[in-house]
Amino acid sequence: MFFERRWKNLLIGAMVGASCLAGVPASGAETPHGLQPAADMPYIPDLGGLRARTFKNQYGQVRHLAESVVVRQSKVEGGKAHVPAGGLFYISETKEDAAPFMRDPFFVLGEHAYLVDLKSHRNTVRDVKVAKREKVLVDKAGYRLWFDFSTDHYDKPYIQLALIAPSGHWPLEFTVSDQFAHMEEIRKLDMKDGLNPQLIEYYLDPDYWYGASKFTVKSNDFDKATFDSLEYPVIDEATFSLSRPWVLDVRQEDFRWYGTKRIYAFRHPEGFLVRVTDFSGDKVLGEKLIRPVTPQGYKDRDDAKDEYFLSIPEENMRVEIMVQPEYLKHSDFTPWSNDVPYGWTDGLLSFVIYDDLVTVRNGEPWPLDPRYRVGLEANLLTGKLQRLILENAEPFTLDDSSNSFDGPIKYSEVWNRPAFKLVASGFDDKTVSEYYVRDAFFQRTDNMVFDGKKGRRDIDLFVGRAPTLIPILEDSFLTRLSDKTYGIVVQGSHFTTHPQAMDNMAFNAPDPTAPFGGLLRGFNRTNVKNRRGDALVSAEGLVIRGSYVDWRNDRIVIPRAGLFYTSRNGRNVRALRGESFYMLGRKAWIATFQSATFVRKDFDLDFWKLQPEGSLHPIYWQDVPLGENNKMLRFTDRKFLDDRAMGLVNVVKYSGNNFGAPFLLAQNLDPTDPGTRYSVHPMFGEGSTWIIPEFVGDNYMRIKEFGTPIIQNIQYTYTEPKRVLLGVGESAGLGVGTVKVLAFDEAAGTVTVEIADKDGKAETRVLGPLDEHARNLLPQHQDIVNRLQLVVGPLNDRVMAEMDIEKPFEDGKAALWTYVNLLYLENEKPLPTDSRFMVRSDVCGHCYQLNELLFDNSEEIVLDRNNPRYDGPKGADGKPIFSIVVDNFDGEMIHAWHIETVVRGRVFKSDNLAFNPRNNVDVLMGVNGTTEGFLRANMLERSAYQEYWRVGLHEHAKRGLDAWMAHKFQ
Amino acid sequence: MSQTPYIYEDRRRSFLSCCYSFQEVLPGLLAMFFIAIFSNNLAGVPNPFTLENLFRYLDAVIGPINGQPLFQILNSNFVWNPFLLGLIIGNTFGVHDSWKRGLSYIHKLMPLGIIMLAPHFVFGHATKAGWAMIIFAFVIMVLTAQFTIWLGRRMGVDDRHAGDIAGALATGDPHVTAILMPMLKAKGGQVINALACVLLFGLIASFLLPLVGQLVGMKDEAFGLLSILGIGNTGQMYNAAFGYSYEAGRWAHYLEPVRHVIMPAGFLYVFFVLFLRSRINPDDPEIHATRPHKAVPLFVIIFIVCWILAQFHVFKEPAHLAIFEMVKWDFSLAAAALGLSLPLREIAQWGLRGFAITCIAGTARIVVLVAAIMAAVHFNWLTF
Known part of the structure; x- marks a missing residue:
């Protein structure tokens, strides 16, 4: 079983990875900024000195913090590992953001710090040109614009891009085009509640507004684009406090002791005059009229924030006044919280005094270690601090004689020392046999050369749980997660007293720990071409969701809609283009469809x-x-x-x-x-x-x-459509009948077609006109599509002729595509070949075309000792495309089950999908957009578990707030 | 004439009156408690300063060996840690007399812990590997136990000591020495001596076994089985298996429940063999094991009943996990008491003969296993 996997792995690499490889090349190879580590880099989720914890700020808002160390764009050559400037970096990240006046926590090289101040501006870059698949540098800091892909509507291009920060992070891909109606035009539509006809226009703006960022395309086609402007927030300076603040009640017209200093508060109409003096009160160290801070966000604006704090840099202190809740509820000072909303309903005015202040500037050296340069990256949506980066300012090499490179010096209560150390050894000319990271507490990772015989040709790595891992893995996560070098990864279930049961799983995702089976013979995944020669990946899959062990009755239950077969192409499936897809293991061609709004x-x-x-x-x-x-x-x-x-x-x-x-x-x-x-x-x-x-x-x-x-229905055929050229009066066979061209008009773009059945009963129609107006709405608009097609015959035995929209007339004849044996598939109706399953076709939200074929169980499925096997949906040949087989179930735990397919008489079995005991049979099988979506949703957790699985260890138990958050979202 | 019966009757309130008073046992219990909470991360005690965490830290500093933490290979766990701490404290500072009555609670905690272990061994967890594998493992376990007991007798080792070694070696779990302690009425020194013998042999074997596997050209899955049945002790067998290959490590994980769930059969086998022997030979001065038991002890019967009930999933998995947290508490306290009350000389006095029989029996088992597994794979008696 296990030793057969390596060749499968190669197959996956070839098939899945092929689609990813195109994304790798990037311009601006002179700097690694915005680029990712090698696709097969080792990922180690845990190292003691790199922290990952959840805290709350002073208003009780949750902040997920994590630190990581990353090496990218390195290579081993001549017995040395070469790391370019910016190739090694430390990253401290908050999943949300950190803003002044919020006491937002932030890790600074392992120290629990608080962000107290920010200076930022909005950077505008103009006239940026980018070609498809390119990651073009847009500024000196290392931001890149990535043109991921383009597709079309009405044959006009729209494009999807991302602005990548120097660390490699990007929050989302945005879609723009300069060729369509603007979204504000939608307001002019007059639609009724319920079903409406297909829209004529396609709506898309040339600019994408994303909070503190704005991207405006000037012109674009399928392969290149020019942006008029890219606007995004840049943080120039950040100040952290490395200690918890002192909090003292404000006593007006009096002072409070702060160490050897006095802090006075004199009441004024618009706030307090705060005066800091020495011990005797004679010498004023600082004085300012400040207003109490409350949680309104506008107060951190550059033109507003100065009113809310007194900073005395020479005394290393900063004073704010805030409404301090009575028991500091919701802060990370106390472990409990309740549901008091954002802001406080009551409390006392208190001084909040920050000390141990450290100010860092974007692009400048780290204060303790000039070998490292500071990078401050903003959340593109809010403009607030999201990442602190410390990267090597100069390139360096490692070899057997000089085998380690210290990370940046960290601030410490004990002694300032390197936060980590990168160690590599065992070099030969082009490979290294050992490298690891050791943290400030001398703890180390495992050797990150997992295959000692082969070694590695680079020392790229990602250690830690910073969420930047997710965009960094975008190009490679499918290949990585479907890597079966170590078998199908199966995470053991968390067994609870009561099963998590839902009656109907429609619109719900499977268990985040559901095993991902990757490719299995019987689930097709292959390139299909349309008439234009565009290659599209077409793939089938299986998803089981919401299943559970009903231990009171010794059975496993898959609720309604809990098991579905999915077939999906790389993009939507279009009529008039001869596009094909897989339907229960067989290749099928779409003929026509019916959609609505x-x-x-x-x-x-x-x-x-x-x-x-x-x-x-x-x-x-x-x-x-x-x-x-x-x-x-x-x-x-x-x-x-x-x-x-x-x-x-x-x-x-x-x-x-x-x-x-x-x-x-x-x-x-x-x-x-x-x-x-x-x-x-x-x-x-x-x-x-x-x-x-x-x-x-x-x-x-x-x-x-x-x-x-x-989408309401589609018609498709398993018989490949044929192209026929017919002159006026000529006919050709069409199933048991004939198709005949009665007349055509090249100038008008019309063809008069007659289809006769075997009894001679004929139907005639003028196809077209295929004129400029029609072409402007092709291939997506169904009214135009229908105008170019003639469908006749009884349901499920229809024939069809359609105009060839690429070359409608050739050599003085009309070109027609002919379809026979059309089958009808209606949404929300039982699958014709297997009434146990319902048809739930999914429509493209952009274009009304078929996006996904989905068949799910209409009734609950029960697996127990008497029924350990369940056959999936049956195709036209009456055979199931897959079967679920429970091999070992003790009434409470599932110890062994697998999925089985039969291809040309051969039985193919997945690995045991309960290698570690499971309390459900949720699974993702096959690789298509649907399984990919579920994997993407918990990519970090899956990647982390893959590492535990590799060495057979248990995942670390979560504690405190992290444990609670995990419970909420498991 | 002593007035004790009068005093006893005077104080008697219930059957619990036979116990020492709370004041009398408190110092000893407190000693056990503090050693326990500074040894292990126990449920309900969020104390980060534990020996367990120290070992984890040292593991992280040293780095994994074959992907496994060093202190797991050395068998650090919830029994070992408090025992070690107790042993160091007891032998460095001595044990005050006022502690001793409290420490005697080990005799209650050990049987209680054994009973609470019952839900840990659910036979159904192993059936995924197939009956052939289970029978194979069972036969090897019984043969090892019997051979070790026989070898112990031949080499003149105290039968309690030999029984401890037989149980631990056969089941592959050194802690079976502690489980067998109240069953065989073994001395603390014998228990720890036996534990050290099995651990040391397992440590050596875990590094040598991959060489043996390579020498005979074993397949990965077969080597996974060999490491489970040939070493047993979790950390050590994973060290051997992952040292051989990732595939072997994976198979060791998959097959480990087979060894695990038949473990009670192993130590019960040793107990009943020695118990019957002592009943059959009531006057043999060489037979010490189980001698003080007039009948099968009540806790053994309760354990067997609970073990049977566990097979019917009376204790659901969440309950099992909760009970196991209590087991950790129980054995942490008991092991602390054992460590405190055990002078090093008592461990040493049982000499090296125990280690000799461990090595002979263990090596013989590995030889038999290699031959048997190779043959079983060759003739398809075992399928993976």
């Missing part, structure tokens, strides 16, 4: 509160359905931008995956308003999906109108 008006949307019940199973209830089993609307996150609430809304697909990135919705964040630093559109519109809010609050939205496509 679903509109819902005037409804409420609550913030999605995921909360555990007594057994610690997460529960939620705020999804708003958009059509029957079509999509769900989910308000998943919120932020305050200059105190305006901004909501992040996800459209969730039936499969449980999100449709694209979350939509940002906010009001009164117009960039023309000088009162705000942020830009967020007051509505969302992309392609054919839009949301117009009436009110956006931090906890609730009122939606005025929401619209998105819905």
Whole structure:
């Protein structure tokens, strides 16, 4: 079983990796900024000196902090490891952000610090040119613009890009194009509640507004783009306090002792005159009128923040006054918290005195160690600090005689010393046999050369749990997670007293720890070409979600919609192009389809509160359905931008995956308003999906109108369509009947076609016109598609002729594509070949085309001793495409189960999917966009577990707030 | 005439009145408690300054060996840590008389801990490996135990000592020496001597076994099985298996429950063999093991009942995990008491003969296992 895997691994590398390789080359090879480590770099999640903890700031807001060490773009050559400047870096990151006046925690080389001040500006770069797949440098700091891919609507290009920070982090890919109607035009549409016709226009703006960032494309085609401007926040300076602040009640007209100093507070109408003096009170060290700090975000604006603090750099102190809650609830000073909302309802005015201040400047040397340069990276949405980077300022080499390089000197209560050390040894000409990182406490990682015989040709690595790992792995995570060198990774379940049970799993994701089986014979994954020669990856998969062990009844239950087969192409499947896809193991060609626009008006949307019940199973209830089993609307996150609430809304697909990135919705964040630093559109519109809010609050939205496509049915065939050239009066066979061209007009772009059945009964239609107007709406608009097709015959035995839109006339004849044996698949109806499964086709939210074929169980599936096997959906040949087989189940734990497929009489079995005992049979099998989406959602955790799995160790137990957060989201 | 019966009757309130008073046992219990909480990370005690954490830190400094932490290879765990700390304190500073009554609670804690271990051994967890594998492991375990007991007799080793070694070696878990302590009525010195013998042999074997595997050209999965049945002790067998290859390590993980769940059968086998022997030979002065037991001890019967109940999943997994946390508490206290009450000379007085029989029996087992596994794989008696 295990020793057969290496060749499979190669296969995966070839198939899955091929799509990733194209993303690797980058221009600007002179600097590693914005580039990622090698795709096969070792990832070690834990090293004692690199901390990963969750804290709360003074307002009780959760801050996930993590530190990491990264090496990128290194190579071993001539018996030495070469690391370029910026190739080795330390990263301290918060998943959210850190802002002044919030007492936001931040790690600084292992020390628990607080951010107290920031200086930032908005950088604008103009006339940036980028070609597809390129990562072009846009500034000296090392920001890059990455043109990931392009696709089309109505044959016009729209493009997807990301702005990559020097560390390699990017928050999301944005979509822009200069060739479509702007989203504000959507407001002019007059749609009714319910189903509406397909939209004519495709809506997409040339600019993308992302809070503190704004990207405006000037022109673009499929392969290159020119940006008029890229605006993004840059942090110039940050000040941290390396100690917890002193907190003293304010006594007006009196003083409080702070060490040997006195701090006076004299009440004024607009605040307090704060005076710091020496011990005797005679010598004034600093004095300023300051206002108490409250949680409103606008106060950290450059033109406002000066009113809220007194800084005395020569005394290494900074004084603020804040409303201090009575028991410091919600701060990380006390371990408990309750649900007091953002801000305090009551409390005392207190001095907050920060000391041990350290100020660092972007691009300048680290104060304790000039070998390292400081990088301060902003959250592109909020403009606040998200990452502190310390990178090597000069290139260095390691070899057997000089085998270590010290990390930056850290501040310490005991002695300032290198925060870590990179060690490499065992060099030969082109490989190294050992390298590791040792932290400031002398703890080390495992040797990161996992295959000692081969060695490694670089010393790239990522150690720690900084979330930047996720974008860094974007190009390689599929290859890495489907790597079967060590078998299918199976994480043992967390067994609880009560099973987590749901009646219907539609719109829900599988267990985050569900094993990912990767490729298995029987689930196709291959390139298919359309008539234009565009190669698209078409892949099948299987997802089981929401299954559980019902130990009271000695059985395993897969709830309704808990098991689904998925077939999906690299992009949507289009008619008139002869595009194919896989349908239950067989290649099929799409003929035609029927879609509509679903509109819902005037409804409420609550913030999605995921909360555990007594057994610690997460529960939620705020999804708003958009059509029957079509999509769900989910308000998943919120932020305050200059105190305006901004909501992040996800459209969730039936499969449980999100449709694209979350939509940002906010009001009164117009960039023309000088009162705000942020830009967020007051509505969302992309392609054919839009949301117009009436009110956006931090906890609730009122939606005025929401619209998105819905697909109703498709017709397809297993017989490859044929092209025929017919002159006037000529005919050709079409199934048991004939197709005949009665007339055509090249100038008008019309062909009169007659299709006759075997009895001579004929139907005639004028196809076209295929004129300029039609071409402007092809291939996506179904009215035009239907106008170019003639479908006749009884349901499930239809034939079809359609005009060749690429070359409609040739050699004085009309070119037709002919289809026979059309099969009809209707959404929300049982699968014709297996009534146990329902058809839940998913539509592209941009373009109305078929996005995914999805068949799921309409009834609960029960597996027990008497029924240890369950066959998946059956295809046209009556054989199941896969079977689930439970090999060993003791009534409480599943110890062995697998998935089985039969290909040409040969049985293929997956590894044991309960190698470590499981309490469910959730699984991801096959590699397509759907399984990829689920993997992406917990990429860091899966990558971390892969390392535990490699050496057979248990994952570290989470403690404190981290344990609670893990319970909430497990 | 002593007035003790009068005093006893005077104080008697219930059957618990036979115990020492709380004041009498408190110093000893406190000593055990503090050693326990500074040895292990115990449920409900968020004390970071424990020997367990110190060892983890040292593991991280030293770096993994074959992917495994060194102190796990050395068998650091919730029994070993408090015992070590107790041993150091007891032998460095001595034990005050006022502690001794409290330390005697080891005789209650050990049987209680053994009973609470029952949900740990669920036979169903091993059936995924197949019956052939289970029977194979069982036969090897019984043969090892019997051979070691026989060897001990031949070499004139005290039967309690030999029984301890037999149980630990056969089941592959050195802590079976502690489990067998109240069953065999073994002396503390014998228990620790036996534990050291099995640990030392396992340590040597865990580094030599990969060489043996390479010498005979074993397949990865077969070597995984060899390391489980030939060494047993978790950290050491993973060291051997991962030292051989990742595949072997993976298989060792997969097959480990087979060894684990039949463990009670191993130590019960040793107990019953020696118990029957002492009943059959009531006057043999050379037989010490189980001699003080007039019948099968109640805690052994309760353990067997609980073990049977566990097979029917009476103790669900969350309950098992909770009970195991209590087991850790129980054995931490008991091991602390054992360490405190054990002078080093008592360990040394049982000499090196124990180590000799461990090495002979252990090596013989490895030789038999290599031959048997190679044959079983060759003839497809065992499938992986």
